[in-house]
Amino acid sequence: xxxxxxxxxxxxxxxxxxxxxxxxxxxxxxxxxxxxxxxxxxxxxxxxxxxxxxxxxxxxxxxxxxxxxxxxxxxxxxxxxxxxxxxxxxxxxxxxxxxxxxxxxxxxxxxxxxxxxxxxxxxxxxxxxxxxxxxxxxxxxxxxxxxxxxxxxxxxxxxxxxxxxxxxxxxxxxxxxxxxxxxxxxxxxxxxxxxxxxxxxxxxxxxxxxxxxxxxxxxxxxxxxxxxxxxxxxxxxxxxxxxxxxxxxxxxxxxxxxxxxxxxxxxxxxxxxxxxxxxxxxxxxxxxxxxxxxxxxxxxxxxxxxxxxxxxxx
Numbered sequence: 001x002x003x004x005x006x007x008x009x010x011x012x013x014x015x016x017x018x019x020x021x022x023x024x025x026x027x028x029x030x031x032x033x034x035x036x037x038x039x040x041x042x043x044x045x046x047x048x049x050x051x052x053x054x055x056x057x058x059x060x061x062x063x064x065x066x067x068x069x070x071x072x073x074x075x076x077x078x079x080x081x082x083x084x085x086x087x088x089x090x091x092x093x094x095x096x097x098x099x100x101x102x103x104x105x106x107x108x109x110x111x112x113x114x115x116x117x118x119x120x121x122x123x124x125x126x127x128x129x130x131x132x133x134x135x136x137x138x139x140x141x142x143x144x145x146x147x148x149x150x151x152x153x154x155x156x157x158x159x160x161x162x163x164x165x166x167x168x169x170x171x172x173x174x175x176x177x178x179x180x181x182x183x184x185x186x187x188x189x190x191x192x193x194x195x196x197x198x199x200x201x202x203x204x205x206x207x208x209x210x211x212x213x214x215x216x217x218x219x220x221x222x223x224x225x226x227x228x229x230x231x232x233x234x235x236x237x238x239x240x241x242x243x244x245x246x247x248x249x250x251x252x253x254x255x256x257x258x259x260x261x262x263x264x265x266x267x268x269x270x271x272x273x274x275x276x277x278x279x280x281x282x283x284x285x286x287x288x289x290x291x292x293x294x295x296x297x298x299x300x301x302x303x304x305x306x307x308x309x310x311x312x313x314x
Contacts (some may be wrong), residue, residue, distance in 0.1 A: 001165055001168075001169070001172055001270075003269075003270060004059070004164075004165065004168075004259070004263050004270060005056055005059045005060055005165075007265055007269055007270070008055065008059045008164070008263075008264075008265075008296075009052050009055045009056050011289075011293050012055055012293055012296050012297055012301060013048070013051045013052045013055045014047060014303070015248060016034075016047065016048025016049075016051055016052075017048075017051060017301060017302065017306050018030075018034065018048075018298070018306075019306060019310045020305070026314070029078050029079075029314060030310075032075070032076055032078070033047070033076060033077055033078060033079065033081075033313065034046060034047035034048070035047070035048075036076040036077075038071070038076040038077035038082075039077070039080065039081070039082060039083055040075060040082065040083060041067070041069055041071075041083060041084035042084070044251045047083070047197075047309075050066075050083055050085055051301070051305065051306070053085050054066060054085050054150055054305060055301070057085065057087060057088070057149055057150075058151060058152065058161075058164070058165075058300075059163070059164045059165070060116075060163060060165070061087060061088045061089075061163055062151060062152075062160065062161035062162040062163045062164065062166075063088045063149065063150060063151035063160055063161050064086060064087060064088060064150050064151075065085075065086040065087075065088070065090060065091065065119065065121065065147055065148065065149055065150070066083055066085050066086070066147070066148040066150065066305065066309075067080040067083070067086060067121075067142065067146060067147055067148075068081060068082075068083065068086040068145075068146045068147070068148070068309075069081075069083070069084055069146075070082070079313055081312060081313060082312075083309070084119065084210055088160070089122075089125055089126055090121045090125060090126075091106070091107045091119060091120065091122075091124050091286065092107045092120040092121065092122060092139035093106045093123060094107070095107045095120040095139065099141075100122075100141065102117055102118065102141075104120070105159065106159060106160065107119065107120040107121075107139070108120075108149075108159055108160075109141060109144075112154040114157060115144075116144040116147075116149065117143070117144050118141035118142060118143055118144055119141065119142050119144065119147045119149070120139040120140065120141050121139055121140070121147070122137060122139045123137060124137065125142075148304060148305060148308055148309070149304070150300065150301075150304050150305050151300070151304075152164075152296065152299075152300050153300075164263055164264075165263065167262040167263070168258065168259040168262040168263055171255055171258055171259055171262075172255070172259055174255070175251075175252060175255040175256075178248065178251065178252075179248070179252070182248055182267050194208065219306065241298075253267075253271070253273075256270055256271045256273075257272065264289065264292050265283035265289065266286070266289055267285075268282065268285070269289075275300060
């Protein structure tokens with residue numbers, strides 16, 4: 001799942017999506033601003049790092065918000081603009097109904113045509129609470145002109161989106177559970193044990209007669225490598241060496257294939273498995289993926305993120 005997020009970020013954003021300006025003066029100012037940390041409200045990333053961060057949030061959570069904040073004009077920030085990338089949890093989805101005279105649905109105030117007018121956002125992440133902090137803080141409406149809502153719109157009237165991993169999360173969890181069970185099975189199969197049957201007249205009878213016990217007489221309920229077990233009966237020593245099981249490669253491959261298809265990637269990208277690949281199969285898969293990637297770039301990243309920032313910068 002982590003690789004799926006990395007793959008989409010690396011292919012859709014890459015080293016960053018820039019823009020062209022009609023003159024050299026605008027290009028120089030844009031380069032100075034975009035390639036410095038002055039554009040980041042937290043002062044850690046440049047514009048292209050913020051693009052990658054926003055794309056990661058979209059793949060993981062389905063959406064993210066970018067606030068356009070005023071800043072002090074400096075040589076590296078000639079237009080006084082900062083960008084703050086927020087997780088989708090900052091949206092107060094409890095705001096529903098007529099608020100401040102605006103029809104609000106899931107924290108988004110809309111006009112008659114369905115265009116966003118404001119977003120009800122928390123100042124801090126709702127989960128960023130620690131003992132001693134004052135009670136929950138209220139959200140406030142932020143004008144839509146100061147907020148970029150980045151998400152993949154898949155149907156008319158859609159206001160929000162879900163994680164791109166949603167179609168495959170249960171399958172990936174099942175694969176993890178299956179491999180954990182196989183690991184436990186392999187550990188048990190690797191346990192070599194000896195069972196010592198002791199002679200004696202005080203042999204136990206009843207349901208507990210054949211229980212395996214350790215040297216202290218305690219019943220054994222788990223296997224360990226090289227353990228020696230004891231039981232009553234005719235004297236003998238038996239070696240217990242469990243046999244190995246089959247391979248789970250077919251199941252794991254099918255689960256990863258389904259996970260790749262469900263997230264728009266190819267199997268070799270997700271699994272890193274090129275054993276059964278050839279030039280033709282790789283090329284055919286990459287052609288379809290590049291078309292989908294271009295759709296994400298020109299249908300989401302550019303109109304919802306890059307172009308609005310450039311227009312605000314200008």
